[in-house]
Amino acid sequence: MTQRVNRRTLLGAGLTVLAAPALAACSGVSTSGTGGEGSVDFLSTQFLPVEERQRFEKILADHVKAAKVGFNPVDASVFATTVQSQVDANQVKISLLGGLHGDLAPHKDRLIDLDDLAKGLTDRQFPADLLELGKFGGSTQKYIPWMQATYVLAINKAALQWLPSGADPQNLTYEQLLAWAKAGRTGNGGKPIFGFPAGPKGLYHRFFQGFLLPSFTGGQITTFRSPEATTAWQYMKDLWAQTAPASTNYDFMQEPLERGEVMIGFDHVARLVNAPKPKPDDWLMVPAPKGPKGLGYMIVIGGLAIPKGAPEPDKAKEVIKSLTQANVQVEVLRANAFFPVAKADLPGDLSKPIALEAAAVKAQQGAQGTIVSLPPVGLGAKDGEVAQIFKNCFKEICLDGKPVQQVLDAQAVKLNAILDEVKVSCWKPDPLSTPCRVL
Numbered sequence: 001m002t003q004r005v006n007r008r009t010l011l012g013a014g015l016t017v018l019a020a021p022a023l024a025a026c027s028g029v030s031t032s033g034t035g036g037e038g039s040v041d042f043l044s045t046q047f048l049p050v051e052e053r054q055r056f057e058k059i060l061a062d063h064v065k066a067a068k069v070g071f072n073p074v075d076a077s078v079f080a081t082t083v084q085s086q087v088d089a090n091q092v093k094i095s096l097l098g099g100l101h102g103d104l105a106p107h108k109d110r111l112i113d114l115d116d117l118a119k120g121l122t123d124r125q126f127p128a129d130l131l132e133l134g135k136f137g138g139s140t141q142k143y144i145p146w147m148q149a150t151y152v153l154a155i156n157k158a159a160l161q162w163l164p165s166g167a168d169p170q171n172l173t174y175e176q177l178l179a180w181a182k183a184g185r186t187g188n189g190g191k192p193i194f195g196f197p198a199g200p201k202g203l204y205h206r207f208f209q210g211f212l213l214p215s216f217t218g219g220q221i222t223t224f225r226s227p228e229a230t231t232a233w234q235y236m237k238d239l240w241a242q243t244a245p246a247s248t249n250y251d252f253m254q255e256p257l258e259r260g261e262v263m264i265g266f267d268h269v270a271r272l273v274n275a276p277k278p279k280p281d282d283w284l285m286v287p288a289p290k291g292p293k294g295l296g297y298m299i300v301i302g303g304l305a306i307p308k309g310a311p312e313p314d315k316a317k318e319v320i321k322s323l324t325q326a327n328v329q330v331e332v333l334r335a336n337a338f339f340p341v342a343k344a345d346l347p348g349d350l351s352k353p354i355a356l357e358a359a360a361v362k363a364q365q366g367a368q369g370t371i372v373s374l375p376p377v378g379l380g381a382k383d384g385e386v387a388q389i390f391k392n393c394f395k396e397i398c399l400d401g402k403p404v405q406q407v408l409d410a411q412a413v414k415l416n417a418i419l420d421e422v423k424v425s426c427w428k429p430d431p432l433s434t435p436c437r438v439l
Helices: 015-019 050-063 076-088 101-110 115-119 128-133 157-162 174-187 204-217 227-240 245-249 254-259 313-323 326-336 352-366 380-399 404-422
Strands: 002-004 040-044 069-073 096-100 144-156 264-268 283-286 295-305 370-373
Touching: 040 076, 040 313, 050 069, 050 313, 050 326, 076 096, 076 101, 096 101, 096 313, 101 295, 115 313, 128 144, 128 295, 144 157, 144 204, 144 254, 144 352, 157 174, 174 204, 174 227, 174 264, 204 227, 204 264, 204 295, 204 370, 204 380, 227 380, 227 404, 254 264, 283 352, 295 313, 295 352, 313 326, 326 352, 380 404
Parallel strands: 002 069, 040 069, 040 096, 295 370
Antiparallel strands: 096 295, 144 264, 144 283, 144 295
């Protein structure tokens, strides 16, 4: 059952929320926990837009029978201050927390241990690396995996005519992608077939953080200016030379892909899903390429946790059990485009674009030699500044043609200055060391 939580008027959703439920936007809402006596008050950074919230509340009503649930989605900053203030004051009204890994990580010491619950959910067959993330580098389970999203490649089948001999679209290397982009441009009358979301609001920095650098260096921060990083950025410079120049205007790759401006594009799944809608049989969705160190990919992982002092911890555990059932995971995929973390057979009646993405997400996660990366953790207001460092590297190396090592050395100084200020541990794929710094 679900009970609607009273809210003040939403102040609005940021662009990334409109594009993807993985990122919450700003709003003004009640965080006092008004689900009613004996209910499970559920504070979440996810499903803040009204339609997403309503769809998720229906899922709660249809599938959670152990308790009433007062679902309260809030902005990440409101989430952080609410959890901190309630737990630290020992006046906790919230019984269940739902958020991204980065939302929960700063509160790891404010969360109860969930080892007993995790042991009882072995039939969910959560991937081992996702369970490990929920321990925050420790030995006890602090959150249970809830849902996930990631980034993949979308390919119009028309581009397959230029696929290099011996290359498999489902198992590409970065060198094969570059060769494909070169051959496609030549075969397409000099017009590039590869596009990249390097627009003002594009998520291209996530490609460098979670895909390119881990695949070439095995790290994201500690290896930022290593010889392997120089090789990675030289590769990026070569790939950019074969990329549609209009990519600096692309925020959502689904738009130029659907228009036919390019035939291959990398982006967040929520920013690709509309490309195949008119003619889904004309499209492939495939994992990111592999590099010298393996297949680096970034996962946007949501987790469910219980704060210390929660008034209804046992009922909250029952809600977690319900939300991790395979059929419920599929309903969340249908409703709000977050992909299952539990083993789930996907039904045949999924929309074709979602089914294409689901297959790509599954293949990417199950590939050999994966290197799991996370968005930066614990940076708070400095997250945008760190993102800008990676964007600066792209601009100076790929657009301005500056020497790679010179750029990396200069940007590493700026990155370390930020990291020295925030004094946080590194996040995957780097070692969980404190403090995190470029070596």
